[in-house]
Amino acid sequence: MNxxxxxxxxxxILRPFTLDDAPEVQRLAGTREIADTTINIPHPYPEGAAEKWINTRRDEYQKNGSVAWAVTLKDSSQLMGCISLGVDGKNGRAELGYWIAREYWGQGYCTEAAKKVLTYGFRQAKLNRIFASYLSRNPASGKVMSNIGMKKEGQMRQHIKKWDKYEDIIHYGILAAEYQS
Ligand SMILES: CC(C)(COP(=O)(O)OP(=O)(O)OC[C@H]1O[C@@H](n2cnc3c(N)ncnc32)[C@H](O)[C@@H]1OP(=O)(O)O)[C@@H](O)C(=O)NCCC(=O)NCCS
Structure with a gap:
């Protein structure tokens, strides 16, 4: 078994989550700042949801190669975020997603993690395309995407309803051929 x-x-160090991470995932991802600009993170973060989510990660990986990594500090092993590739094998593509706990923002951590995940996606997983999207009022996420060489591909107006308000999302992507060059 892989x-x-x-x-x-x-x-x-980007490593698989274990059930021991569940309380920290709930604490860090449970803040309003994380839920505010992500699509699928519930708020308030329900008791037991982190365990359930972590438990399904291995099956997802076995099923289609999708990975969610715990972003941890090399020096202290502290968990500080999550970065993921949701793979669509049939189309040779994956969606990149991430969050970094509030206290660690603005230190280049997400860019550093995302660069490595891109390398993994193209070199190891042999994907053809990696894409990501962000709410237009979240330019820090767009900066991460451009930092790692993704190109803006478009904007969808009022595509997401967040906290009862319709919001625009902006799409970025990069192809294997662009990454290699
Ligand atoms: C988006 C997020 C992951 C960024 O993490 P981070 O570790 O702070 O990112 P980095 O430090 O690698 O890069 C952030 C960049 O955005 C820039 N930035 C920050 N706030 C900005 C703003 N308001 N406008 C423009 N750029 C901004 C920073 O200066 C930095 O740019 P630089 O690389 O040129 O210095 C983090 O803010 C987060 O987890 N937010 C909540 C969850 C979320 O939005 N996830 C993404 C969903 S698409």
């Missing part, structure tokens, strides 16, 4: 990969960067 094990989910662990990736290492200068300051970070």
């Amino acid at each position: 094990l989910m990969p662990t990736l290492t960067t200068e300051r970070l």
Whole structure:
């Protein structure tokens, strides 16, 4: 049985989640700042939801190669976020998603993690395309996407209803051929 990969960067270790991470996932992802600009993170974060989510990660990986990595600090092993590739094998593509806990924002951690995940996606997973999208009022996420070489592909107006308000989303993507060059 294939094990989910662990990736290492200068300051970070991206590793599979374990059930021991559940309380920290609930605490960090449970803040309003994280729910505010993500689509699928519930708020308030329900008791037991982190365990349930972590438990399904291995099946997802076995099923289609989708991975969610715990973003941890190399020095202290502290969990500080999540970065994921949701793979659509039939079309050779994956959606990149991420969140970093509030206290760690603005230190380049997400960019560092996302760069490595892109390398994994194209070199190991042999994907043809990696894409991502963000709410237009969340330019920090767009900056991460452009930092790692993704290109803006378009905007969908009022595509998402968040906190009862319709919001625009902006799409970014990168192809394997662009990544190699
Ligand atoms: C988006 C998020 C992951 C960024 O994490 P991070 O570790 O702070 O990201 P980085 O430090 O690698 O890069 C952020 C970049 O955005 C820039 N930035 C921050 N706020 C910005 C703003 N209001 N306008 C424009 N750029 C901004 C930073 O200066 C930095 O740019 P730089 O690389 O040129 O210095 C983090 O803010 C987060 O988890 N937000 C909540 C969840 C979320 O929105 N997830 C993404 C859903 S699409």
